[in-house]
Amino acid sequence: MVVSGRQTGRPTLEEVAARAGVGRGTVSRVINGSPRVSEQAKAAVDRAVAELGYVPNRAARALAGSRTDAVALVIPETEARLFAEPYFLDIIRGVSAELADADKQLLLTLIRSDKERQRFEQYLAAQRVDGVLLVSVHADDPLPDQVRALGLPAVLNGRRSEAEPVAYVDSDNVGAGRSAVAHLAGRGRRRIATVTGPLDMYVARCRLDGYRQGLAEAGLASDAALVATGDFTEEGGRRAMRELLARTPDLDAVFAASDVMAAGARGVLREAGRRVPEDVALVGVDDSAVARHMDPPLTSVRQPIEEMGRTMARLLLQEIGIASEEQPRRVLPTELVVRDSS
Amino acid sequence: MVVSGRQTGRPTLEEVAARAGVGRGTVSRVINGSPRVSEQAKAAVDRAVAELGYVPNRAARALAGSRTDAVALVIPETEARLFAEPYFLDIIRGVSAELADADKQLLLTLIRSDKERQRFEQYLAAQRVDGVLLVSVHADDPLPDQVRALGLPAVLNGRRSEAEPVAYVDSDNVGAGRSAVAHLAGRGRRRIATVTGPLDMYVARCRLDGYRQGLAEAGLASDAALVATGDFTEEGGRRAMRELLARTPDLDAVFAASDVMAAGARGVLREAGRRVPEDVALVGVDDSAVARHMDPPLTSVRQPIEEMGRTMARLLLQEIGIASEEQPRRVLPTELVVRDSS
DNA sequence: GCCACGTGTGGGAGCGCTCCCACTGCGTCT
DNA sequence: AGACGCAGTGGGAGCGCTCCCACACGTGGC
Incomplete structure (x- = not known):
């Protein structure tokens, strides 16, 4: 027996429109929370969506629109070994929590070689993500600037210098x-x-x-x-x-x-x-x-590592929403935990 | 000054075809490594791709074809705290390395509540990934079966029981x-x-x-x-x-x-x-x-944790390529590291 | 009573691919 | 010699959305 695997049964926006007795445009407007929809139409669409179990196809969305609903978190692998490892896990945890709330995908990218770095740049150029989070950048790392040059929002974890031009979240x-x-x-x-x-x-x-x-x-x-x-x-x-x-x-x-x-x-x-x-x-x-x-x-x-992750994600989402000229920056406080060694 | 951000300058498959003096179909075949292309045509296309710096648009690919070139790695958050944390980082490292070689995206999903679990299921249903990697599943976790029920390939890290029906990688x-x-x-x-x-x-x-x-x-x-x-x-x-x-x-x-x-x-x-x-x-x-x-x-x-990650990714890619009936399973050896406590 | 406007709406035209059908040549079999 | 196959190819028809234009209605001002 051959299993099809490809259930084409997923409802499309068109089907929702038919069921709700409205046009495609109206459904799209409701889905995307546009204010220019009557209460009545909105209710009809909402009901049709619920009845059909409609979930928008993201590939179609990304193709037609411009946003992808995905964000990349980049960790240069060389650094990954240096820092205490749980650091990254906590960052990931914070980022993930915040992105989940905004219904964005978290794309994790470990870069461990120049080849992979190149691939990642290509990847960015192919408009595959809406923004980039960069962890533990070295002072001479050009990646943040490259990302910004592509017109993509970016938020760093830690600065490269006092006068960091790119948005960042750092601890004190x-x-x-x-x-x-x-x-x-x-x-x-x-x-x-x-x-x-x-x-x-x-x-x-x-x-x-x-x-x-x-x-x-x-x-x-x-x-x-x-x-x-x-x-x-x-x-x-x-x-x-x-x-x-x-x-x-x-x-x-x-x-x-x-x-x-x-x-x-x-x-x-x-x-x-x-x-x-x-x-x-x-x-x-x-x-x-x-x-x-x-x-x-x-x-x-x-250090409030998880909180740094959350803040990074929050700043990035904000930048994606409204492309401001000004780069936000946050410095979070630290706290001494006294144990027996002192 | 308003920055456009949306450089439409990226070449499309159509442009590559024009430049190479062939049809769209031929370019697509070359890009996807089909054998049904003459040496000559392939060379022309390869040159055009290089000259134009062409990178296929993944959203379009996902929409037209069926695959998404993305794989989800799912970590139930409750478990994340239990295990020694570096465990997950090593798994991620292995998975990431293997996926990068295959040019697949790694989508990281931490599930920490029923709400997020539901969202993830919706997500899967929306055909957003080609396969799923599941880490540290409990004996009574239904997620693996749900994933398989959706017709998606899955590979577990660790079994739920001796007779695990889903593909897995475990250590001895x-x-x-x-x-x-x-x-x-x-x-x-x-x-x-x-x-x-x-x-x-x-x-x-x-x-x-x-x-x-x-x-x-x-x-x-x-x-x-x-x-x-x-x-x-x-x-x-x-x-x-x-x-x-x-x-x-x-x-x-x-x-x-x-x-x-x-x-x-x-x-x-x-x-x-x-x-x-x-x-x-x-x-x-x-x-x-x-x-x-x-x-x-x-x-x-x-335990060879990173290797487990690699193996998981490898098995999943294999399953995505050829949807076999039989679920592969691997058990990797462990090794005693003697220090002063014994 | 007519015009200008604003709000809500439908649906055409793509986005950039893959799939697949139809077509061209050429070699091979009778 | 004709019929057949097959490798190689071009391009139409979507995939499921978003964008945006056009249009149907109000409503208000003069």
């Missing part, structure tokens, strides 16, 4: 550094070091700035010897921590710009015989699962 | 339990307990079966007092561990059916003054980031 990274240092200073720490992210990333520079501001506000002197550069990986955290211990053995606290780097640092501290938090207090950023499961559990600065 | 969960127990027994452990997942999930039952087989193969007696039921959460692991300690204080090893539960168990063991691994050896499943960052690092049974 300066505040993250400040609150971490304030907390450490408040517990009597005086030689507070930091392990930074890669300094070609704006997020890393912001957290470093916050660290410095925090020191100043606590009346502590800044000391270049207390700053070591990592790369957001565990191994990078380890390397930076070794460097710090060699340079400034008298440090009594470390602010790591990510939980993963904090985990690396923690390993080195243990090998060096430093107890956490007795000898060295430790604070990370992300409040990830890693932080909760470290020994001792890591004090960390929480 | 029995083998996972066996190898964990074999390892523990090999290190001289004799009172090996287990913390299971929720027993209405087939995966949990399989791991428990594996545990029992492992005991039998090591010549150790099965003892109901050594089995406690968890629910794949950390808190569940904690509860189960307390239960085990109360019932069988002489246990010297624990096989937890997930890393997250192992983390919960580890906390309880510590509170009870049992050292890991000296007093109690601990093994988990997933080989997640949590496992690597535990103290001591957790021995864990690794």
Whole structure:
């Protein structure tokens, strides 16, 4: 027996029109919520739609109209490994929730090679999505500008620089550094070091700035010897921590710009015989699962990741609706979660 | 100044045909790789495509043909919290890689409420995707059957039961339990307990079966007092561990059916003054980031998650290509990763 | 009473493809 | 030699929508 698989039984707009006793145009207007329809006609159409179980065919819509009702979320794969992974899942969660409410599709695109990047650009050019969400862009990433050049709305997660021209949603990274240092200073720490992210990333520079501001506000002197550069990986955290211990053995606290780097640092501290938090207090950023499961559990600065995802989606939908000249930007607050490591 | 945004400049198939000096039909055939085209015509079309930078309009394709070149990956949100999160990211990674090679879209759908579930079903009915990938289905989940009833190919990640009627990709969960127990027994452990997942999930039952087989193969007696039921959460692991300690204080090893539960168990063991691994050896499943960052690092049974994702996508593409009656199934092997906790 | 207007409506003309039928040549079989 | 097949081809007819023009009605002003 051959199964057809292709049930042509789905009602079309034309059938709805016939059943409601109106023209195609009127049905289309009702479906799309145009105000130029009489109460009576609207009611008739609504009933016909319900009776027939009509669902508009999106391909036809996309072809005839211009919008596609789909939005792309782009994650460069190189970054995906760097950040604590749950980060992306939370972003996805937030984006997905917001898009579902607006009845838009979420198209997920991982870009892991130049070939795929090219394919994606082609894809955009083929008018396949209404807008683009970009996660974790590097300072030199041209993708956001390319997207905008195609006339597509875009929203970034994180900025590439202070003067980011494209719409973005970021968290208060300066505040993250400040609150971490304030907390450490408040517990009597005086030689507070930091392990930074890669300094070609704006997020890393912001957290470093916050660290410095925090020191100043606590009346502590800044000391270049207390700053070591990592790369957001565990191994990078380890390397930076070794460097710090060699340079400034008298440090009594470390602010790591990510939980993963904090985990690396923690390993080195243990090998060096430093107890956490007795000898060295430790604070990370992300409040990830890693932080909760470290020994001792890591004090960390929480970012509202899912909320960032939601906000990104919201801004994008807004831009799709009304193509404003001005690029919206949001900076969301962070929050210190105190655990045993500090 | 108003920006148009709508560059109509994209070449159409018709233009390509004109430029190549052939008919529309021939261009379509070349684009779709039909064999019924002369070398000469193909060359002309290929050149025209390259010169014009032609990219087929997918909406038109979907409307005229029947396929959409898109595949949905569905993740029930309730589950998303249960499993170690990176699991999903790895699945996504694998699926995405495979789909990109086949030039298919990945549509990500998180379902977190009945409303969204309904919307998704409507969506499927509207012929919007060529196939569906389903992650982490519960034993009583009707979604897979609904999808198949709509005539859409589907592939599950994990089975709902031994006799799963729908195509699936699973990992060797029995083998996972066996190898964990074999390892523990090999290190001289004799009172090996287990913390299971929720027993209405087939995966949990399989791991428990594996545990029992492992005991039998090591010549150790099965003892109901050594089995406690968890629910794949950390808190569940904690509860189960307390239960085990109360019932069988002489246990010297624990096989937890997930890393997250192992983390919960580890906390309880510590509170009870049992050292890991000296007093109690601990093994988990997933080989997640949590496992690597535990103290001591957790021995864990690794699943080839990304590979599962790839395989799922591959099976689905295959089914889309040739609608076979028979549902393919794959079971991938697991691998023990030994660390300090055992 | 006539014109101008605004509101609501029907339906033609596509959007850019795929499907498929009809047609041309040419080689092959009787 | 004629009949037949078949590879290769062109192009008509949609797919199910949206857009927009045209038109039927009011209603108000003069």
